Amino acid sequence: MSTRMPARRALVVGAGPVGCLAAQVLSRRGYAVEVHEKRPHYVESGLRYDGRTINLSLSPRGTEALDGHCDRAALAELVVPMDGRVRHEPDGRIAAAGYGRADWENLSIDRNDLNVLLMRSAGPGVRFTFETECTGVDFAARRATFTDRRGRPVEVGYDLLVGADGTHSVVRERLAEQGLTRCRQRQTGVEYREITLRPEPGDERMSPRAIHVWPRDGFFMVGLPNRDGSLRCTLVLPREGALTFAGLATEEALRDFLRRGFPDAAAIHRPVEPDPARVPVTPISVVNCAPVVHADSVVLLGDAAHTVAPFLGQGVNLGLEDCAALTRVLEKWPDEQGTALAEFQRERVPEHEAASALSLANYDELNGTGPRPAAGATPLPTLVNFASSSYREALDIYSRDRRGTAAAQPLRPIGG
Secondary structure (H helix, E strand, O other): OOOOOOOOEEEEEOOOHHHHHHHHHHHHOOOEEEEEEOOOOHHHHOOOOOOOOOOEEEOHHHHHHHOOOOOHHHHHOOOEEEOEEEEEOOOOOEEEEEOOOOOOOEEEEOHHHHHHHHHHOOOOOEEEEEOOEEEEEEOOOOEEEEEOOOOOEEEEEOOEEEEOOOOOOHHHHHHHHOOOOEEEEEEEEEEEEEEEEOOOOOOHHHOOOOEEEEEOOOOEEEEEEOOOOOEEEEEEEEOOOOOOHHHHOOHHHHHHHHHHHOHHHHOOEOOOOOOHHHOOOEEEEEEEEEOOEEOOOEEEOHHHOEEOOOOOOOHHHHHHHHHHHHHHHHHHOOOOHHHHHHHHHHHHHHHHHHHHHHHHHHHHHHOOOOOOOOOOOOOHHHHHHOOOOOHHHHHHHHHHHOOOOOOOOOOEEOOO
């Protein structure tokens, strides 16, 4: 008769990039892992870009968290390296700046591509179930309830529950309803939609190896390159006031707005949909949550724990870092799950809060309302992505530098 103990059961709610990586992390630690996702199966149905899934910018933080968890050659085929940034100023000037070192670069990747890669990398020890939506959790009994594709209830037990179900996390909501966590959720007052630009090959103004930024007074646009040479841009506007997406509901109105606000982009804009009103417009909200663990059996990761504004491109990197941190604490405390989760809580919540503050600070810089940096100060994107070991350290340096005067690292003008 075997005396081997049964594997601990891990239940992951949400099969986005963070959920898929968390599932792999737990499987390698000896857990029997189930992942439940309310959307259809990525591979069987084929993911289709729906206008909401903006490109992701993987920084060294994110790629380090992926080390050993996906085929790097396969990842390399999906990304576009970005070794600097290009600013498109309101007066027509276009200037570029590298990140400061030849080996410093971010990677632009389609969210769907990263999602499928990580799902396929999860391994045979992970069982995925799609079209099952989490509807409730009994934390005392350690059981979660789902509704399957036919509307039938399904109960799943767990030893460890991972809430990786995004900004509108059901796991987080159930914790909050029972007073087991406290959440602060607020709207930023802005919203975004996708704009696609298709420059001619060799157009130096639209470098395919850089992130592009169009800062304006009260609004802005950011573009990341695709493998086909296009730029997938995020246009961010206020939700209220004279300039909103409600006033850009026709192709004529949108084109006129682009000609006035982004003349270099207007000529190469290609509509995602013939009717701009059909392109989704998404409000941008911020969520801070603490604690992100409950007892010795529940942990929130990624956007479920900390939805940061996308103004600095840190959401995916922060979530993947959560998975790396979970790996470290489980390796340190292999037989003490509660101790491991308590250490995760102490380490990650301050990081979540610092990353959120930095993302909002970059919004102020993009729309021209932020403080001027001190002379010689490291630009915020460089500081966060390359020049600091933690978000807390980056926030400390940023706060110190912005108390000074003068300008940041000068940009190199393109074309003279």
